[in-house]
Amino acid sequence: MIIILRQTDLTDTIRRLYSQFNNIMSVLGKGYHEMNAVHLIKTYCLPTLTYGLENSVLTEKNQG
Numbered sequence: 091m092i093i094i095l096r097q098t099d100l101t102d103t104i105r106r107l108y109s110q111f112n113n114i115m116s117v118l119g120k121g122y123h124e125m126n127a128v129h130l131i132k133t134y135c136l137p138t139l140t141y142g143l144e145n146s147v148l149t150e151k152n153q154g
């Protein structure tokens with residue numbers, strides 16, 4: 091098994107990240123506490139970004 095790095099289109103992943111971020115910020119409003127925003131972004135946005143990057147950049151190639 092060979093793992094190949096390839097450049098792919100990450101637009102869907104980035105779109106989901108911005109969408110989640112905008113939803114969090116709109117629900118919190120202008121008088122939000124920074125720690126609440128950081129916790130929500132860490133909980134919802136970062137897993138989406140890391141999952142999208144893992145699935146779009148690394149692919150497996152079986153030879154044989």
